[in-house]
Amino acid sequence: MDERELSHLREWFVGFSSSFHGSSEEEQRNIALKEEHTGLVCANIRRIAREETRDAGRVALAEACALFHDIGRFPQYRRYGTFKDSISVNHGVLGADLLAQGGALDKFPRNEQTIVIQAVRHHNAFAVPSSLDAECAFYLRLVRDADKLDIWRVFLEFYRLPEGERASAVSLGFPDLPGCSPDVIEALRRGEMVRLARVRSLNDFKLLQLSWVYDLNFPVSFRMLLERDYIGGLGKVLPPDEEVERAVQAVREFALCAAAWTGGDGCTISA
């Protein structure tokens, strides 16, 4: 894929997303959030991909994966009025099915179509499926890192806004209860990804977001995470609690080690 082809895809995306612009202020805020998110995930993936490959065609293809990764969000919000997959539809699968039906990617070689469609389908899965071939898995890992690096921004902006100005669909409707669940704190401290099914409150959800650090794939992604101080930002919106602070510190140490990683055995939680 070259830059000219990529810019055609960007135009396609603008036409597609504009067709979902909402009638109410709240709808518009939620849709605009996804448009802005897409642009920033594209910027993130360019930086990560450029560190991982010198091939401009592969960087452009990576950006196409980022451009389309959330297209399922638009029909999901129109149909169900929510971004919560568990009460509506898996937006990765919806987006991949939409692309597979034809349209935007028709002119591209079959292998490039497969890479983009698989990246969209699995970008929000709990883990990278082992069934994917190495090339598809590479692009999927790029998109998963680029996506997380912007979702952290979206959530931190959300938590900082007064309630009336928040895009309502961001928090997925979790109740803002005091404290965190002990099993969720412990999972984070042990270096585990927290499953959504274990989340009982908005504070647990913040810990789940921190646990995504364990799923980043590339050293540059960890450097971007640290530059932007997302761990510190999420730490500040969590309740003051010794166990929580210890878990956040475990995440920070893991990220510092991974950012400096250049090969070898990688990083483990020592706590």
Ligand SMILES: [Fe+2]
């Ligand atoms: Fe997504």
